[in-house]
Amino acid sequence: MTNKQIKTMKNHLSERIKTVPESFIRRILKVSNQPDVISFAGGLPNADLFPIQAIQQACVKVLENNGKQALQYASSEGDIGLREWIAERYQTVQGLSISPENILITNGSQQALDLLGKVLLNTADPIAIENPGYLGAIQAFSLYRPTMHSVSVDENGMNIDELAQLVKAKKPKLIYTVPNFQNPTGISYSQQNRQAVAEIVAPSNALLIQDDPYGELRFSGKAKTNFMSLLPEQTIMLGSFSKIITPSFRLGWIVAPTNLIKPLVIAKQAADLHTNYFSQQIILQYLNDNPVDEHIAKIIQFYGKQKQAMMSAITEYFPKDVHIATSEGGMFLWATLPENKSAMTLFDKAIQEKVAFVPGKPFYVGEKETIPENTLRLSYVTMSEAKIKTGIKTLSDCIKKM
């Protein structure tokens, strides 16, 4: 690029985009994706579990039976058959009665976050976000330049005192939560914690977003009550096919009240007219022809074993002063090193030994000096049990040498 181009581009960028940081994880993934690296860094599902053959059959069937329609423009709300399937799933799995009219199909749940930001947030509007929280949500909301407040999460869920104080003092418009097997920590909100959160939010005007891409991936323990049951008038639910079937189709959804669905549809039309209709048709065909519960059970069994392998290796090798947050499902474990040890320094050492993970720092919002340096996220789903053992042993050696 010429100097003129560089200068012009810099001057032309909106204030909005200038304030959004580049995803730190993408930078890390560049180094950790080398074939000889044992990577606990990615947030990707295990590709060995993609139902390739069944998707191939569904694809052929869609083209043979309904090719003209499947390749045509389609409705912004999303395919009605797919929305009906999602509504029925909420009924059978969670006992929730949801109308397909209240479901909007999005380009992954990532787009749901962007559309909610677009439709609900003005500059400086107060919002509350988990600390640590999902980086993609922080990035998506940042583009609308809200004032972000954080509420700490631990193994029980949200810090109730912090939330109560925040709701009272800052009156957040939105409260963003991932109550099941949270990204990055793998923790879930306890039943009691959910009830306490709902009691605090109920008298306020805040909307609570329950983002739930991992909820069906439970290895142990019992499912907890959905916020939609506890706080029906204020809850917006997000869902996704990414972690239970495939992320490449970019299929997610929003469940929202009718008067919010309408502006969301307008924002969706402005963004992309509609979600890829071919992939909606293929996934619906796949869901109609295949027992998805069996497929999800297979993922749970596989990931459950990998998590067990990681926990066993951690118990065997990690120094005893490294804390691992209790997790009953999903894809991640969250480790806390002793306070004087930096996860960034550990990353530099570990990558030299060909082991990668994500340091916890980028998942936090708030003043720099309040952000802990000693946390890290470990994904267990993409490596074999043997590699998990080797990688954790290497990581422990690096921790011990620090």
Ligand SMILES: Cc1ncc(COP(=O)(O)O)c(C=O)c1O
């Ligand atoms: C908590 C959370 N929300 C949303 C997403 C985005 O998922 P999707 O593939 O549906 O856009 C992710 C992806 O990792 C996630 O962890």
